[in-house]
Amino acid sequence: MTNNNNNQDGIPQPQQINIELGEKEAEGTYSNLAIISHSPAEFIIDFTRIFPGVPKAKVHSRIIMTPQHTKMFLNAMKENIQRYENLYGEIIIKNDPGSGGMGFQIPVNPKDEKIN
DSSP states (O other): OOTTTOOOOOOOOOOOOOOOOOOOHHOOOOOEEEEEEEEESOEEEEEEEOOOOOOOOOOOEEEOOEEEEEHHHHHHHHHHHHHHHHHOOOOOSOOOOOGOOOSSSSOOOOGSSSSO
């Protein structure tokens, strides 16, 4: 019996998936803060945005993934960041949250930096 998902050598071929992007989802949601928590069974990522002088932030999107899918997502992000940096140069992170900043920081164009 032949499997229709195999090529001529019997190697399984990836399944093609059609993904529909709705109008609302195509607009996207801006986030400058992600809160990540986990349990043994899942990772939960809450995306929100914070603004100076506003003491309260609302979660705009929550993504729940298995640990395996989270690690696959991390690897996909690493690969895409590498592609981006190969095209546009290294992404410089200024004022990381560990140094007292809040959320994701505004990117700084390296051309705008002063050389000491």
